[in-house]
Amino acid sequence: MAKTPVLTPQADDFPRWYQDLINKAELADNGPVRGTMVIRPYGYGLWERMQREMDARIKETGAQNAYFPLLIPQSYLTREAEHVEGFAPELAVVTHGGGKELEEPVVVRPTSETIVNEYFSKWVQSYRDLPLLINQWANVVRWEMRPRLFLRTSEFLWQEGHTAHATYEEARDFAARIHRHVYGDFMRDVLAMDFVLGRKTAKERFAGAINTLTLEGMMGDGKALQLGTSHELGQNFAEAFDTRYLAKDGTRELVWQTSWGSTTRMIGALAMMHGDDDGLRVPPRLAPVQVVVLAIKGDDAVLAKVHEIGGALRAAGIRVQVDDRTDTPFGRRAVDWELKGVPVRVEVGPRDLASGTVMLVRRILGKHSPGGKEPVPVDALATLLPTVLEEDQALLLTQARARRESRTSDVRTVDEAVEATAAGGWARVPWAALGEEGEARLAEHSVTVRCLVTEDGAVPHAEETPGNVALVARSY
Amino acid sequence: MAKTPVLTPQADDFPRWYQDLINKAELADNGPVRGTMVIRPYGYGLWERMQREMDARIKETGAQNAYFPLLIPQSYLTREAEHVEGFAPELAVVTHGGGKELEEPVVVRPTSETIVNEYFSKWVQSYRDLPLLINQWANVVRWEMRPRLFLRTSEFLWQEGHTAHATYEEARDFAARIHRHVYGDFMRDVLAMDFVLGRKTAKERFAGAINTLTLEGMMGDGKALQLGTSHELGQNFAEAFDTRYLAKDGTRELVWQTSWGSTTRMIGALAMMHGDDDGLRVPPRLAPVQVVVLAIKGDDAVLAKVHEIGGALRAAGIRVQVDDRTDTPFGRRAVDWELKGVPVRVEVGPRDLASGTVMLVRRILGKHSPGGKEPVPVDALATLLPTVLEEDQALLLTQARARRESRTSDVRTVDEAVEATAAGGWARVPWAALGEEGEARLAEHSVTVRCLVTEDGAVPHAEETPGNVALVARSY
Missing domain, CATH: 3.30.930.10 (Bira Bifunctional Protein; Domain 2)
Structure with a gap:
C-alpha cells in the first residue's frame, strides 16, 4: 500500500x-x-x-x-x-x-x-x-x-x-x-x-x-x-x-x-x-536543533534514557532536543522531525535499551542510504555525532554544487539560452554575444541575466571586460 | 579658572x-x-x-x-x-x-x-x-x-x-x-x-x-x-x-x-x-566596554603597552577597548569616555611605564573619591579589575536605592501628596484615603498613581485589598 x-x-x-x-x-x-x-x-x-x-x-x-x-x-x-x-x-x-x-x-x-x-x-x-x-x-x-x-x-x-x-x-x-x-x-x-x-x-x-x-x-x-x-x-x-x-x-x-x-x-x-520530498534538510552548523532524541514509547526506563542521552550530548557541545511526547504516536513525531529537517534523530525504545544501542537516523544522508539508519552503541554517540554532523554538512554542499554543475550548459546564442533554461537549469553565454539587446530578448521568455562572471569564473571589474560570460536563468 | x-x-x-x-x-x-x-x-x-x-x-x-x-x-x-x-x-x-x-x-x-x-x-x-x-x-x-x-x-x-x-x-x-x-x-x-x-x-x-x-x-x-x-x-x-x-x-x-x-x-x-554631571555611568555587567585602556601619548613603548594590557584583560574575560587615537588630545578622549560612562579607565603614559604602574580611574566610584583614581601595578590589573567592576555594579544599585528611600515620604491626604511630590520625590498614600476621586485630583497637579503596593511592600492581588498603599509622583 x-x-x-x-x-x-x-x-x-x-x-x-x-x-x-x-x-x-x-x-x-x-x-x-x-x-x-x-x-x-x-x-x-x-x-x-x-x-x-x-x-x-x-x-x-x-x-x-x-x-x-x-x-x-x-x-x-x-x-x-x-x-x-x-x-x-x-x-x-x-x-x-x-x-x-x-x-x-x-x-x-x-x-x-x-x-x-x-x-x-x-x-x-x-x-x-x-x-x-x-x-x-x-x-x-x-x-x-x-x-x-x-x-x-x-x-x-x-x-x-x-x-x-x-x-x-x-x-x-x-x-x-x-x-x-x-x-x-x-x-x-x-x-x-x-x-x-x-x-x-x-x-x-x-x-x-x-x-x-x-x-x-x-x-x-x-x-x-x-x-x-x-x-x-x-x-x-x-x-x-x-x-x-x-x-x-x-x-x-x-x-x-x-x-x-x-x-x-x-x-x-x-x-x-x-529540501527534498520528505521536507527540509537543515545544515548542522545552522540547525537550532542538531540532534533530536526521541522516546519511541513512554515507559519509565526509556524516558530516563532519552534525558540521560540528551544531557550527555548537550555536555558534548551538541544542540539537542529531547522528544518525550509519547502521548503523540512515534510515527507522527518522526515524520514531523523529518519535515523540519533536524539533521540527526536518535530513536530509543525498550528493545534498544536491552541491547545497549539506539537507532541513529541521518536526515541528510537519507534513511534509505547505506549508513543512513543504523543501530549504534549508546556510549559511542557523543564521539560519533560531531563527525556525522560535519560529514552531513559537507554532503549538502557537495550535492548542491553537483546539481548546479550538471544543470548548467554552455551555449552561444539567445535561442540556445532560452531552450537550455526552459525546463530549469542555467546557461552560460558570452556577454559579447548577448549584450543589452540579447538581455531584452531573453526577458520576453522570462529569462534574466543573473550575473556576469569572467571566463575563469571570477567577478568582472567591469561590465564590458572582454571575455565576460553571462549566466542566464529563470528565477524566483 | x-x-x-x-x-x-x-x-x-x-x-x-x-x-x-x-x-x-x-x-x-x-x-x-x-x-x-x-x-x-x-x-x-x-x-x-x-x-x-x-x-x-x-x-x-x-x-x-x-x-x-x-x-x-x-x-x-x-x-x-x-x-x-x-x-x-x-x-x-x-x-x-x-x-x-x-x-x-x-x-x-x-x-x-x-x-x-x-x-x-x-x-x-x-x-x-x-x-x-x-x-x-x-x-x-x-x-x-x-x-x-x-x-x-x-x-x-x-x-x-x-x-x-x-x-x-x-x-x-x-x-x-x-x-x-x-x-x-x-x-x-x-x-x-x-x-x-x-x-x-x-x-x-x-x-x-x-x-x-x-x-x-x-x-x-x-x-x-x-x-x-x-x-x-x-x-x-x-x-x-x-x-x-x-x-x-x-x-x-x-x-x-x-x-x-x-x-x-x-x-x-x-x-x-x-547619570551624573559628567555623563553616563554604565553598570559593568551591562557595559559593552567595561574597561578602556588609553594611551596618553603616542610613543611606541606606550602604544605597545596599551595593546599588551588590552590583550591581557581580554584574556581575563573583561570587555576591553584600547584607545590609541593619540592624534586626538588625551584630555578630550578622557572626557569622552567619562561622558559615555565606561566603568573603568586604565591610563598609560611614559612615566607609568617607568614605574611599572598605570592610572586606574573608576567612573562609578568617582575620580574625586578615595580610591577613585590611583596608580596600580600593571601586573595587578587582571586580578583587581573583576573585583572593582563588581563593587561598582553594587554601588550603583545602593546609590539608586538610597535616593529613592530618602526622597519618598509617607503622607495621609491628597494635598500633602501634591506638596511632597512638587519638587520631585515620591509620596506613599493609603489607597483607601485616595481612591479614584483622589487620583483625579492629583492628576490636576500632574501627579499620578504610579502603582499600588501592600502595606509591607508586596504586589497586591487586587486593587481594593485593605491596606493598599498608593505610590504617587510626577513622572516621565
Missing part, C-alpha cells in the same frame, strides 16, 4: 511542494495584509541562528550596529533620481498619524540609503571619521504584487549595511569583501549553500548603485535565486545629501559609499536548495 | 542635562519625522547587551521568539473595544500601497495583541497546545505629541511577549513571573536599577487588560519612570478573536492570556537613574 506523501513531490509541482513545506514544517503563515508573513518559532529559530553568525562576521569587518527610523519623509527618496524611480511602485505610504492628516506623507522604509545619508552628512566631518561602517537589523516594506513566503514578501527582515569611505578603491574593496567574505563565506560554510559570485548587468543593478555584486544560487528545480547583494553606490547618494569630509589637504570631498543586504529570503533559499 | 561644564548641570536643569547627555555621549539623534529617533552605535550597543541578557531570561521561561507583521488591518483593532479606544489617538495609518489607495487602511502596529490573537486562534487547538509562549523583538509606532529621546518616541524598539494558558491562575502566575523574575531580576542584577514592583490602578491599566503589573524607578530628579509592564489580559482578546482550546473534558474553552513589554526606554532610564 503506497503511503500518501506528506508533501506534494518536488517532481510533480515544485512551487506547490515549497508551499506545503513552509506550511507543514511550521516555518511561516501568510499575514492578513497582502504579501506579509508571520514567521513561526521554528522559522524564526533559523533566522536567529543566521543573524548570530552573520552579525559576528559583519562586526569582524569593523562595522557597528545602529538603528535608523522606519518612517522616512517622502521627499528624501526623490533626491536620488534612479533610487526613487526604482522604489516608487513598491512604497507603503503613511498619510495619517495621531488622528490627523500629515502635512508631508511619510513612507515606510523600503531600504535606508536616503535616511542614512542624511545622518552620515552630519556625522562625517573629517577624514578621521572615515571609514564609517554601519549595519542595522530591521524590517522593510516593499509592496509585493506576486508574494511568495520568504522569497517575495511585502515586509521582510534583513540586515542592511551602509558605509562611507574616502576613496573609490576603498569602497570598491569593502563591497567586494562583504560579497565574498561576509556573505559568501557565511552561506558556504554555515548554510552549506552553493552559489556563483558575480556582477549584475546595468539593467539588474540596485536603483542608485554604480555596481551591484550578487550571489546566485540554484534551487531544486534548476531556477535561480538571488541570495544577497553588495552595492558600490559611488558618490550618487553623497551628492544627493552632500555627504562630504574634510580631506588632509583641506578640501571638502564627497565620500564613496557601499550598501549591502541579506534577508529572510535566505530561509526560503535554504528550503529550496536543500 | 572654572571649567565650562560639558553638560548642563543636573541641578540647574535636569531635562536639559538629559538632552545634552543623549547628544554628547552619542546615544541618539532626533529623526526627521516628528518623534522618531536614530539610535547611534554607542546607544545601540547598550540595547544589544540588554537584548541578549533579556532574551536568555525570556527563553528560560520556555517562551520562543517569532515575528508577526508590522502592518495590521484597521478592523483588527476595533474588535476589542477598550484596546482601540486606548490606541486610536496614536496610530500611524497606511492608506496607499504599491501606488494605489488601499481598500482597507492598515495601521503600523502600536502593539500586537490583535494580530497575535488572530494566529493563536489557528495554532491553539487542544489543551496539548497550551501554554503557548511567544515573544518577539520588534519596532512599534505610537504617534507622539511630546517626544523625548528614548523616553517617548513615535517609534521605539521593544520585546513584546504574548502567552495563552488554560486557566486564570496559570496566566496570573506567568504575568507575575515575567514581572518579578524576568524584568525585575534583569533590571536589578544587570542594570543595577532600583524600582518598586506594583500594580497599576484601573485608570493606568493597559487598554484591554484586567491587571497591569509595573516596575517604577526613581530618576535623578525624583520623578518616576515606568520601566516595564506585564499584563493579565484575562479573556478579553480571546473573546474578541475566539481563541479557544479543546479541554480534556471535550468542551471548547477560551484561553487566558498575558502580554508584557520592555523597550528602548530602558536606555533613557539608565541615563536618568545612574
Whole structure:
C-alpha cells in the first residue's frame, strides 16, 4: 500500500511542494495584509541562528550596529533620481498619524540609503571619521504584487549595511569583501549553500548603485535565486545629501559609499536548495536543533534514557532536543522531525535499551542510504555525532554544487539560452554575444541575466571586460 | 579658572542635562519625522547587551521568539473595544500601497495583541497546545505629541511577549513571573536599577487588560519612570478573536492570556537613574566596554603597552577597548569616555611605564573619591579589575536605592501628596484615603498613581485589598 506523501513531490509541482513545506514544517503563515508573513518559532529559530553568525562576521569587518527610523519623509527618496524611480511602485505610504492628516506623507522604509545619508552628512566631518561602517537589523516594506513566503514578501527582515569611505578603491574593496567574505563565506560554510559570485548587468543593478555584486544560487528545480547583494553606490547618494569630509589637504570631498543586504529570503533559499520530498534538510552548523532524541514509547526506563542521552550530548557541545511526547504516536513525531529537517534523530525504545544501542537516523544522508539508519552503541554517540554532523554538512554542499554543475550548459546564442533554461537549469553565454539587446530578448521568455562572471569564473571589474560570460536563468 | 561644564548641570536643569547627555555621549539623534529617533552605535550597543541578557531570561521561561507583521488591518483593532479606544489617538495609518489607495487602511502596529490573537486562534487547538509562549523583538509606532529621546518616541524598539494558558491562575502566575523574575531580576542584577514592583490602578491599566503589573524607578530628579509592564489580559482578546482550546473534558474553552513589554526606554532610564554631571555611568555587567585602556601619548613603548594590557584583560574575560587615537588630545578622549560612562579607565603614559604602574580611574566610584583614581601595578590589573567592576555594579544599585528611600515620604491626604511630590520625590498614600476621586485630583497637579503596593511592600492581588498603599509622583 503506497503511503500518501506528506508533501506534494518536488517532481510533480515544485512551487506547490515549497508551499506545503513552509506550511507543514511550521516555518511561516501568510499575514492578513497582502504579501506579509508571520514567521513561526521554528522559522524564526533559523533566522536567529543566521543573524548570530552573520552579525559576528559583519562586526569582524569593523562595522557597528545602529538603528535608523522606519518612517522616512517622502521627499528624501526623490533626491536620488534612479533610487526613487526604482522604489516608487513598491512604497507603503503613511498619510495619517495621531488622528490627523500629515502635512508631508511619510513612507515606510523600503531600504535606508536616503535616511542614512542624511545622518552620515552630519556625522562625517573629517577624514578621521572615515571609514564609517554601519549595519542595522530591521524590517522593510516593499509592496509585493506576486508574494511568495520568504522569497517575495511585502515586509521582510534583513540586515542592511551602509558605509562611507574616502576613496573609490576603498569602497570598491569593502563591497567586494562583504560579497565574498561576509556573505559568501557565511552561506558556504554555515548554510552549506552553493552559489556563483558575480556582477549584475546595468539593467539588474540596485536603483542608485554604480555596481551591484550578487550571489546566485540554484534551487531544486534548476531556477535561480538571488541570495544577497553588495552595492558600490559611488558618490550618487553623497551628492544627493552632500555627504562630504574634510580631506588632509583641506578640501571638502564627497565620500564613496557601499550598501549591502541579506534577508529572510535566505530561509526560503535554504528550503529550496536543500529540501527534498520528505521536507527540509537543515545544515548542522545552522540547525537550532542538531540532534533530536526521541522516546519511541513512554515507559519509565526509556524516558530516563532519552534525558540521560540528551544531557550527555548537550555536555558534548551538541544542540539537542529531547522528544518525550509519547502521548503523540512515534510515527507522527518522526515524520514531523523529518519535515523540519533536524539533521540527526536518535530513536530509543525498550528493545534498544536491552541491547545497549539506539537507532541513529541521518536526515541528510537519507534513511534509505547505506549508513543512513543504523543501530549504534549508546556510549559511542557523543564521539560519533560531531563527525556525522560535519560529514552531513559537507554532503549538502557537495550535492548542491553537483546539481548546479550538471544543470548548467554552455551555449552561444539567445535561442540556445532560452531552450537550455526552459525546463530549469542555467546557461552560460558570452556577454559579447548577448549584450543589452540579447538581455531584452531573453526577458520576453522570462529569462534574466543573473550575473556576469569572467571566463575563469571570477567577478568582472567591469561590465564590458572582454571575455565576460553571462549566466542566464529563470528565477524566483 | 572654572571649567565650562560639558553638560548642563543636573541641578540647574535636569531635562536639559538629559538632552545634552543623549547628544554628547552619542546615544541618539532626533529623526526627521516628528518623534522618531536614530539610535547611534554607542546607544545601540547598550540595547544589544540588554537584548541578549533579556532574551536568555525570556527563553528560560520556555517562551520562543517569532515575528508577526508590522502592518495590521484597521478592523483588527476595533474588535476589542477598550484596546482601540486606548490606541486610536496614536496610530500611524497606511492608506496607499504599491501606488494605489488601499481598500482597507492598515495601521503600523502600536502593539500586537490583535494580530497575535488572530494566529493563536489557528495554532491553539487542544489543551496539548497550551501554554503557548511567544515573544518577539520588534519596532512599534505610537504617534507622539511630546517626544523625548528614548523616553517617548513615535517609534521605539521593544520585546513584546504574548502567552495563552488554560486557566486564570496559570496566566496570573506567568504575568507575575515575567514581572518579578524576568524584568525585575534583569533590571536589578544587570542594570543595577532600583524600582518598586506594583500594580497599576484601573485608570493606568493597559487598554484591554484586567491587571497591569509595573516596575517604577526613581530618576535623578525624583520623578518616576515606568520601566516595564506585564499584563493579565484575562479573556478579553480571546473573546474578541475566539481563541479557544479543546479541554480534556471535550468542551471548547477560551484561553487566558498575558502580554508584557520592555523597550528602548530602558536606555533613557539608565541615563536618568545612574547619570551624573559628567555623563553616563554604565553598570559593568551591562557595559559593552567595561574597561578602556588609553594611551596618553603616542610613543611606541606606550602604544605597545596599551595593546599588551588590552590583550591581557581580554584574556581575563573583561570587555576591553584600547584607545590609541593619540592624534586626538588625551584630555578630550578622557572626557569622552567619562561622558559615555565606561566603568573603568586604565591610563598609560611614559612615566607609568617607568614605574611599572598605570592610572586606574573608576567612573562609578568617582575620580574625586578615595580610591577613585590611583596608580596600580600593571601586573595587578587582571586580578583587581573583576573585583572593582563588581563593587561598582553594587554601588550603583545602593546609590539608586538610597535616593529613592530618602526622597519618598509617607503622607495621609491628597494635598500633602501634591506638596511632597512638587519638587520631585515620591509620596506613599493609603489607597483607601485616595481612591479614584483622589487620583483625579492629583492628576490636576500632574501627579499620578504610579502603582499600588501592600502595606509591607508586596504586589497586591487586587486593587481594593485593605491596606493598599498608593505610590504617587510626577513622572516621565
